[in-house]
Amino acid sequence: MKRKLCAAFWSLLTASLALAQPATKNVLLVTIDGLRWQEVFGGAEDALISKDHGGVGESAIAGLRAEFGGATADERRRKLMPFFWTTIAPQGQVFGNRVLNSPANVLNAERVSYPGYNEILTGAPDPLITGNTPLPNRNVTVLEWLHARPGFAGRVAAAAAWNVFVPILNVGRSRFPVFVTQQQSAPGAVSPRLAEIERWMADIPPISSTENFDAFVYHAAVDLFDTHRPRVFLLALGEPDEWAHARRYDRYLDSIRRCDRFVRQLWEKLQALPQYRGTTSIVLSPDHGRGVLGADWTGHGKKIPRSEETWLAAMGPDTRALGERRATVPVHQAQVAATVAALLGEDFRAAFPEAAAPVADLLGGAKR
Numbered sequence: 001m002k003r004k005l006c007a008a009f010w011s012l013l014t015a016s017l018a019l020a021q022p023a024t025k026n027v028l029l030v031t032i033d034g035l036r037w038q039e040v041f042g043g044a045e046d047a048l049i050s051k052d053h054g055g056v057g058e059s060a061i062a063g064l065r066a067e068f069g070g071a072t073a074d075e076r077r078r079k080l081m082p083f084f085w086t087t088i089a090p091q092g093q094v095f096g097n098r099v100l101n102s103p104a105n106v107l108n109a110e111r112v113s114y115p116g117y118n119e120i121l122t123g124a125p126d127p128l129i130t131g132n133t134p135l136p137n138r139n140v141t142v143l144e145w146l147h148a149r150p151g152f153a154g155r156v157a158a159a160a161a162w163n164v165f166v167p168i169l170n171v172g173r174s175r176f177p178v179f180v181t182q183q184q185s186a187p188g189a190v191s192p193r194l195a196e197i198e199r200w201m202a203d204i205p206p207i208s209s210t211e212n213f214d215a216f217v218y219h220a221a222v223d224l225f226d227t228h229r230p231r232v233f234l235l236a237l238g239e240p241d242e243w244a245h246a247r248r249y250d251r252y253l254d255s256i257r258r259c260d261r262f263v264r265q266l267w268e269k270l271q272a273l274p275q276y277r278g279t280t281s282i283v284l285s286p287d288h289g290r291g292v293l294g295a296d297w298t299g300h301g302k303k304i305p306r307s308e309e310t311w312l313a314a315m316g317p318d319t320r321a322l323g324e325r326r327a328t329v330p331v332h333q334a335q336v337a338a339t340v341a342a343l344l345g346e347d348f349r350a351a352f353p354e355a356a357a358p359v360a361d362l363l364g365g366a367k368r
Contacts, residue, residue, distance in 0.1 A: 022363075023317035024343040025279040026231045028270065029336070031120065032259050033113060033162065034241030034300065035286045037104070037311040040084070041097040041324075043076020044068035044253055053294030054249030068253055080257055083264035088282070088315045093322045093362060096311025100326040104310045106288055107334045107356070111300050111307045113241070116287030116333065117168050121234075123337035123348060123355025134167045142337040142348055144174035146232050149346060155231040159221040161238030162211050169234075177228060179220040181212035193223040207242045214239045214255065218262040222269065229275060232340070235266065244290060247298045281316025281343045283362075285333050312336070312359070318343055320365030328361075335359045 038045060048054040049064050056064060070076040078085045088094070096104035108115040108125035114132045119125045121141035128138075147156040156176040158169060163180040171178050179194060182201055190198070197216055206212040214237045221235050239255035263284070270276035289309040290300045300307035312331050334356035341348035342358040349355050 022345045024281040026276055027340050028282045029234045030284045031236045032286050033238040036290045037096045040311050042073040043080045048249045055247040056250045064250055081260040083260050091321050092315025092319050094313040094324045095331045102325045102328045103330045104312045106308045107332050111288045113287050119334045120336045123334050134164045136167045137170045142340050147176045157224045157228050157230040158234035159217045160236035161214050161217045181216050191227050211238050244298050284313040285336055286310050314362045319362045
């Protein structure tokens with residue numbers, strides 16, 4: 001009798017432990033630089049489709065309103081980000097719509113990119129990172145930490161539009177493959193496809209001295225998945241921030257929809273591969289918010305009101321399909337690092353107690 005009870009106990013314990021293991025085996029982390037929550041949840045803002053506030057030529061205003069406008073926020077946002085609102089939101093969870101009392105925020109005081117990405121990837125703001133100076137990050141990112149964990153060595157990679165990701169990820173220390181725009185690799189150091197992308201980048205003028213077009217990043221990501229089959233991948237897109245700073249609301253909108261398309265195409269590619277199908281989670285976040293007025297929507301930083309306001313989304317086999325969240329406690333982008341690790345069954349905070357806790361609602365809802 002005792003043996004039977006003991007056997008039953010261990011059977012229940014084993015079953016319980018099996019259920020506790022996440023279904024997620026791979027994570028795609030997507031960051032979209034400077035994408036405001038106002039466009040994510042409300043679509044194109046009509047007041048910015050103008051010459052004065054949005055830098056839109058008079059002859060292009062009517063066409064832009066026809067392309068991105070609509071009578072409701074739902075109609076406008078579906079035009080702007082169709083994959084996000086027809087797939088990610090209904091099959092996952094989205095935080096950050098302040099109209100529905102679902103706030104998302106940055107914790108760092110700077111509200112610019114390097115501090116924001118450091119916060120996302122390390123789980124905590126660093127008061128010594130106060131700007132975008134490209135110094136090697138003294139902090140260990142969740143990508144670097146996972147790369148050193150059993151089962152992840154050689155299975156972590158990243159592709160980024162902003163070449164400051166080289167120091168942000170501390171490539172010299174972390175030692176996993178990172179593609180950034182405007183890089184020039186030594187002969188034979190990268191795949192033939194990446195070498196071709198680098199040749200195209202050399203021939204096409206960049207957007208800025210540190211960044212080129214997101215199309216290069218997307219195609220580099222496709223190659224890295226083909227050649228490295230990573231379990232953890234960072235896709236860091238950047239055009240929305242560049243066009244916003246340039247006060248080109250038309251190009252800002254175009255770049256957002258293009259980001260949405262690139263995410264869709266990459267997701268569909270992964271779902272077509274047995275390694276990733278049904279076992280991949282996607283997490284999306286910006287690095288900061290922006291101003292909300294016609295005069296300051298182009299900027300962000302500690303002097304720009306409300307540029308700490310952001311958004312967060314996730315979808316995958318361990319995330320319950322709760323859709324657009326309402327009346328939630330605030331979430332912070334510092335929670336992304338531990339969330340990515342937890343989706344993979346790893347405890348980032350055990351190694352870095354100062355990191356923010358994962359977003360509990362995104363975990364433990366395995367769709368088996």
